[in-house]
Amino acid sequence: MTQLTQTGIASLQLCFYGAGSMAEAIARGLINEKLLAAGQISMLNRHNQERLTELHTQYGVQTILQGSSNDAYIQQADIIFLAMKPKDAAEAVKAIKPLVSANQLVISVIAGLSIASIEQLLGASVPIVRAMPNTSSTIGLGATGISYSDRVTAQQRQLTEAIFQSVGITATVEEPLQSAITGVSGSGPAYVYYFMEAMMQAAGELGLEPGAAKELVVQTVLGAAQMVRETGEEPAELRRKVTSPNGTTQAAIEMMAEFRLTETIIKGMRRSAERAGELGAAIERSINE
Numbered sequence: 001m002t003q004l005t006q007t008g009i010a011s012l013q014l015c016f017y018g019a020g021s022m023a024e025a026i027a028r029g030l031i032n033e034k035l036l037a038a039g040q041i042s043m044l045n046r047h048n049q050e051r052l053t054e055l056h057t058q059y060g061v062q063t064i065l066q067g068s069s070n071d072a073y074i075q076q077a078d079i080i081f082l083a084m085k086p087k088d089a090a091e092a093v094k095a096i097k098p099l100v101s102a103n104q105l106v107i108s109v110i111a112g113l114s115i116a117s118i119e120q121l122l123g124a125s126v127p128i129v130r131a132m133p134n135t136s137s138t139i140g141l142g143a144t145g146i147s148y149s150d151r152v153t154a155q156q157r158q159l160t161e162a163i164f165q166s167v168g169i170t171a172t173v174e175e176p177l178q179s180a181i182t183g184v185s186g187s188g189p190a191y192v193y194y195f196m197e198a199m200m201q202a203a204g205e206l207g208l209e210p211g212a213a214k215e216l217v218v219q220t221v222l223g224a225a226q227m228v229r230e231t232g233e234e235p236a237e238l239r240r241k242v243t244s245p246n247g248t249t250q251a252a253i254e255m256m257a258e259f260r261l262t263e264t265i266i267k268g269m270r271r272s273a274e275r276a277g278e279l280g281a282a283i284e285r286s287i288n289e
């Protein structure tokens with residue numbers, strides 16, 4: 001196995017343990033952004049050979065069905081990504097304990113799963129990164145919150161930053177803030193899609209064709225986000241510039257405020273963060289059962 005301390009990214013082997021949507025988003029992003037070649041990435045799953053064949057065909061990554069000869073891929077990986085659902089995490093991580101050593105780096109993207117729980121499952125000598133990315137990593141526009149265990153070296157931190165920065169922006173946070181990151185940017189893309197679905201539905205009800213409705217909504221959301229980024233102005237100020245006194249926007253916003261849109265969004269985000277804690281606690285219980 002390559003020593004992380006002596007190597008560049010070009011010679012690393014990454015293994016995604018759990019080959020679902022988030023693993024695909026990161027792997028695809030890394031390949032698209034040319035940080036890694038497809039041959040450096042392996043992906044394994046519990047079952048669903050069809051899914052693995054599809055990933056191999058689409059991206060050229062190495063794929064292995066769980067239960068066949070996947071041990072070597074885990075043992076030889078410099079970085080092991082834990083990317084299964086929280087409910088499967090305890091059992092899956094326990095199963096690889098004999099294959100993981102202290103000179104590998106384990107990066108978990110599992111919502112709620114604490115560094116302490118991973119250490120409990122794999123042993124305290126293994127360096128652990130807890131990350132909360134989002135699916136926009138697929139196109140290099142992800143946002144990832146990152147926390148480190150004490151065992152992670154400065155070089156491994158740099159490497160982790162390089163991986164996630166190649167697919168978007170990163171924020172290093174103390175571990176307790178990972179639930180907040182989950183509520184903000186981990187689940188965040190879904191809130192925006194939900195909002196877009198509602199805008200498209202309304203556009204249809206107002207008489208627009210579905211194709212036109214979608215194009216107009218996508219451009220509106222993209223343009224608004226880009227305006228915040230490029231002008232450096234606060235969203236509230238940009239909103240004020242759209243809102244003519246007693247005009248159409250004011251009428252719309254008053255209606256949305258009457259239905260407590262702000263409070264609804266805040267409640268939803270708080271609930272996501274709270275749910276991350278619940279998922280973590282459930283994993284802890286299953287480890288200690």
Ligand SMILES: NC(=O)C1=CN([C@@H]2O[C@H](COP(=O)(O)OP(=O)(O)OC[C@H]3O[C@@H](n4cnc5c(N)ncnc54)[C@H](O)[C@@H]3O)[C@@H](O)[C@H]2O)C=CC1
Pocket residue numbers: 017018019020021022023044045046047048066083084085086088091092109110111132133134135186187
């Ligand atoms: N989807 C998202 O937007 C985000 C997901 N996450 C986290 O990423 C993790 C994965 O989420 P998704 O990719 O959405 O789920 P998913 O259901 O698409 O993928 C999970 C994969 O893990 C595999 N798996 C389950 N048990 C396994 C085992 N014992 N051995 C090997 N593979 C196993 C499943 O076959 C499945 O392909 C979750 O823990 C989630 O909290 C984090 C940030 C964002």
Ligand SMILES: O=C(O)[C@@H]1CCC=N1
Pocket residue numbers: 111182186187
């Ligand atoms: O819904 C979930 O639990 C995962 C974590 C953040 C986004 N998706």
